Amino acid sequence: MWFFNKMCTSNVRLDGKTAVITGANSGIGKETARDFYRRGARVILACRNMEKAKKAVEDIKNNPPAGIDKSVFLNSTGELVIYSLNLCSLKSVKDCAKNLLRNEAEIHILVNNAGVALLSFEKTEDGHDVVFQTNHLGHFLLTLLLLPKMRLSSSDCRIINLSSMLHLFGDINFDDISLEKSYGTWKAYVQSKLANVLFTKELARRLKEANIHGINVYSLHPGLIPTDIFRHGNKTLFPGAQFCYNLFTAMFCKNIVQGAQTTIYCAVDEKAAKETGFYYSNCDIATPQWRARDDWYARKLWDLSCRLLHLKPEEDFTAFLKTMSHQIE
Numbered sequence: 184m185w186f187f188n189k190m191c192t193s194n195v196r197l198d199g200k201t202a203v204i205t206g207a208n209s210g211i212g213k214e215t216a217r218d219f220y221r222r223g224a225r226v227i228l229a230c231r232n233m234e235k236a237k238k239a240v241e242d243i244k245n246n247p248p249a250g251i252d253k254s255v256f257l258n259s260t261g262e263l264v265i266y267s268l269n270l271c272s273l274k275s276v277k278d279c280a281k282n283l284l285r286n287e288a289e290i291h292i293l294v295n296n297a298g299v300a301l302l303s304f305e306k307t308e309d310g311h312d313v314v315f316q317t318n319h320l321g322h323f324l325l326t327l328l329l330l331p332k333m334r335l336s337s338s339d340c341r342i343i344n345l346s347s348m349l350h351l352f353g354d355i356n357f358d359d360i361s362l363e364k365s366y367g368t369w370k371a372y373v374q375s376k377l378a379n380v381l382f383t384k385e386l387a388r389r390l391k392e393a394n395i396h397g398i399n400v401y402s403l404h405p406g407l408i409p410t411d412i413f414r415h416g417n418k419t420l421f422p423g424a425q426f427c428y429n430l431f432t433a434m435f436c437k438n439i440v441q442g443a444q445t446t447i448y449c450a451v452d453e454k455a456a457k458e459t460g461f462y463y464s465n466c467d468i469a470t471p472q473w474r475a476r477d478d479w480y481a482r483k484l485w486d487l488s489c490r491l492l493h494l495k496p497e498e499d500f501t502a503f504l505k506t507m508s509h510q511i512e
């Protein structure tokens with residue numbers, strides 16, 4: 184509710200840092216990009232819709248975050264760059280990673296923000312449910328491809344996975360991950376959001392066990408926020424579903440600026456720099472549902488995700504990461 188609106192109070196600057204944000208052309212992603220840009224970062228908007236991405240860049244450049252003076256803003260900003268990324272296509276994910284690895288000297292922050300909800304059943308060109316691939320599998324691959332560069336970039340790198348409190352209602356259908364036999368619009372979304380929390384936990388564990396320090400991983404619930412996330416609900420739920428959701432959330436929950444705060448907190452806060460593998464809500468650690476805390480679930484989803492991507496899920500994570508470069512050769 185509106186009274187749980189903690190803001191990220193850190194004044195950390197991001198000069199010299201490069202941050203990649205998926206789905207940064209609208210909603211929470213765009214607001215996060217605005218914040219990182221005003222902190223001096225080189226912000227990469229990884230988007231599938233180039234026209235919307237260009238408009239977002241113009242909007243960010245011309246409108247400082249609330250409470251920041253425009254002349255101060257104009258003198259202390261970073262850079263905004265657009266890369267093409269369509270998470271519904273594993274080829275596009277690989278191409279995007281290849282371009283990032285080739286063109287960017289370093290990558291310090293990766294925000295896996297893009298997401299879809301409330302779609303009717305639809306398969307990607309790779310044969311997976313669109314919601315599962317967009318929200319989890321595409322990000323899983325992108326992250327693994329960028330990890331070797333992040334590892335070389337600094338001792339304070341962060342990976343942030345946007346989940347949702349709705350993961351509380353999710354389960355992972357290991358035998359039918361694309362839900363071909365039992366698809367439901369909500370079921371697909373809550374499964375994918377549970378996958379975001381499990382991926383975070385398992386990646387943090389593997390990094391720790393491989394003695395790879397300086398890359399922290401976070402998952403989070405941003406709040407309920409009036410964005411475009413409900414737009415497919417106009418077809419799959421009832422006409423006007425997005426309007427109703429946005430009216431309700433605008434009145435009783437968070438606005439978009441408030442909705443970006445937990446992402447920003449995980450990306451920049453000094454206290455969060457000492458934490459990894461946790462789930463956050465309102466700029467604080469929160470408790471996810473029991474499956475999200477279960478090691479068996481986390482490992483099994485990791486192995487399944489690797490299998491779907493034709494990767495061998497080796498326990499030796501350092502050796503595993505070395506094999507990732509073959510994916511984009």
Ligand SMILES: NC(=O)c1ccc[n+]([C@@H]2O[C@H](COP(=O)([O-])OP(=O)(O)OC[C@H]3O[C@@H](n4cnc5c(N)ncnc54)[C@H](OP(=O)(O)O)[C@@H]3O)[C@@H](O)[C@H]2O)c1
Pocket residue numbers: 205206207208209210211212229230231232235268269270271272295296297298299300317345346347348404405406407408409410411412413
């Ligand atoms: N808003 C909420 O109440 C809420 C609550 C809990 C969690 N979340 C999570 O917050 C994240 C951000 O959502 P939002 O609320 O800001 O919604 P949004 O305004 O709809 O933003 C979603 C972004 O994801 C992008 N996207 C979707 N499919 C993509 C694909 N295949 N490839 C690349 N980009 C793609 C969209 O780009 P296009 O313009 O090309 O579609 C858009 O930029 C999502 O992960 C969502 O699950 C939101």
